[in-house]
Amino acid sequence: MTMIQEGYEYAKQAYAKWGINVDEAILGLKRVPISIHCWQGDDIAGFEVDAQELSGGIDVTGDYPGKAETPEQLRSDLEKALSLIPGTHRVNLHAIYAETDGEIVERDQLEPKHFKNWVEWARQHQLGLDFNPTIFSHPKAADGLTLSHPDPEIREFWINHCIASRKIGEYFGRELGTPCLTNIWIPDGYKDVPSDRMTPRVRLKDSLDRIFAAPIDEAFNVDAIESKLFGLGSESFVVGSHEFYLGYALKNNKLCLLDTGHFHPTETVSNKISSMLLYSDNLALHVSRPVRWDSDHVVTLDDELREIALEIVRNDALDKVMIGLDFFDASINRVAAWTIGTRNMIKALLYAMLTPNDYLKQLQEEGNYTERLTLIEEFKTYPFGAVWDYYCEQNGVPVKEAWLDEVKAYEQGVLGHRGKQEVR
Numbered sequence: 001m002t003m004i005q006e007g008y009e010y011a012k013q014a015y016a017k018w019g020i021n022v023d024e025a026i027l028g029l030k031r032v033p034i035s036i037h038c039w040q041g042d043d044i045a046g047f048e049v050d051a052q053e054l055s056g057g058i059d060v061t062g063d064y065p066g067k068a069e070t071p072e073q074l075r076s077d078l079e080k081a082l083s084l085i086p087g088t089h090r091v092n093l094h095a096i097y098a099e100t101d102g103e104i105v106e107r108d109q110l111e112p113k114h115f116k117n118w119v120e121w122a123r124q125h126q127l128g129l130d131f132n133p134t135i136f137s138h139p140k141a142a143d144g145l146t147l148s149h150p151d152p153e154i155r156e157f158w159i160n161h162c163i164a165s166r167k168i169g170e171y172f173g174r175e176l177g178t179p180c181l182t183n184i185w186i187p188d189g190y191k192d193v194p195s196d197r198m199t200p201r202v203r204l205k206d207s208l209d210r211i212f213a214a215p216i217d218e219a220f221n222v223d224a225i226e227s228k229l230f231g232l233g234s235e236s237f238v239v240g241s242h243e244f245y246l247g248y249a250l251k252n253n254k255l256c257l258l259d260t261g262h263f264h265p266t267e268t269v270s271n272k273i274s275s276m277l278l279y280s281d282n283l284a285l286h287v288s289r290p291v292r293w294d295s296d297h298v299v300t301l302d303d304e305l306r307e308i309a310l311e312i313v314r315n316d317a318l319d320k321v322m323i324g325l326d327f328f329d330a331s332i333n334r335v336a337a338w339t340i341g342t343r344n345m346i347k348a349l350l351y352a353m354l355t356p357n358d359y360l361k362q363l364q365e366e367g368n369y370t371e372r373l374t375l376i377e378e379f380k381t382y383p384f385g386a387v388w389d390y391y392c393e394q395n396g397v398p399v400k401e402a403w404l405d406e407v408k409a410y411e412q413g414v415l416g417h418r419g420k421q422e423v424r
């Protein structure tokens with residue numbers, strides 16, 4: 001028996017004492033797809049022929065060499081990361097990742113054909129695809145207003161871009177046999193205190209109504225809307241706030257997408273999941289890591305990540321919560337960033353599955369808070385790592401930090417030859 005198997009056998013016994021079947025947990029874990037955002041690989045640059053500077057109140061900092069500069073490079077980097085991450089997952093694209101053969105195609109004119117390479121690639125690698133209209137980094141978003149813009153022509157442009165995006169999402173879903181989550185996020189807001197909050201929100205509501213009035217097959221495309229609290233340049237007011245989209249989603253049967261970086265610093269998404277699931281069949285997440293602000297740091301296995309996973313698992317919501325990632329760190333190797341963040345999300349789910357959730361619920365009902373706290377704390381040092389190692393081995397991906405050697409080799413062999421910069 002190898003050390004990994006020995007560790008697994010020991011862990012199985014430790015968890016079995018609490019009625020937790022570890023074999024079942026890892027079978028369940030394998031069925032959970034994580035939607036991995038492509039934009040970590042190229043600092044949200046995209047491949048538009050007339051690409052603009054990143055805008056929309058988001059920013060990527062760092063200058064680590066080797067970022068992907070072509071669709072082929074980005075797909076190759078994603079493949080590398082996926083080979084280091086256990087399980088079968090999804091890739092989340094933005095409209096700026098269209099391939100238009102050197103032609104300038106305006107965003108409202110984008111069509112499924114501009115994503116056929118992505119679909120072929122996804123099919124080859126058994127990946128689902130998710131999608132986002134890109135409503136920033138564009139001259140028509142230069143003043144920070146888009147779907148709520150006072151100018152009807154600008155609104156019209158973005159409405160048509162969103163309709164085109166939903167059709168692309170529908171194409172992904174139909175081609176790949178798994179529905180695409182098409183998520184709308186807009187940066188609209190004001191740097192300073194607005195004198196009218198209602199009018200922009202009325203316009204945004206009207207724009208959404210028009211976007212969703214365009215017929216789409218919900219078997220292939222599922223719509224989501226993502227709220228935000230503030231951004232760079234929209235510090236005082238964001239049109240698409242949480243309450244705005246929560247109301248819109250409930251009334252119009254859309255998915256609310258909660259980005260963990262889009263709330264007040266002490267406000268947690270983990271605390272919202274149960275409330276939202278009482279009124280909505282599904283919801284979507286952008287798991288990120290805010291550090292003081294919506295800084296989109298790489299996801300770590302911190303308390304909030306575990307709490308999010310616990311809320312999903314103990315409420316039987318693995319089929320209801322679409323888990324996506326959203327971080328972009330250009331100060332470290334980008335393939336490593338994907339690998340760290342995604343492995344952590346999966347680890348958190350495993351941790352939650354290896355928690356005696358029913359018994360802990362019972363303790364709470366009985367008012368036995370002493371035992372509740374005791375077990376929550378003691379389970380933090382149960383042999384969860386041994387199960388994780390076994391899961392990685394079973395899935396043919398490197399165990400523990402061994403994946404970093406592969407990333408280093410990839411950096412030496414591939415990333416280091418990109419651009420003019422030298423690998424550190």
Ligand SMILES: C[C@H](O)[C@H](O)[C@@H](O)C(=O)CO
Nearest residue numbers: 039058132185259286326
């Ligand atoms: C690039 C993403 O769509 C973007 O990060 C958005 O989801 C967001 O979270 C903006 O803060």
Ligand SMILES: [Mn+2]
Nearest residue numbers: 226259286326
């Ligand atoms: Mn997000």
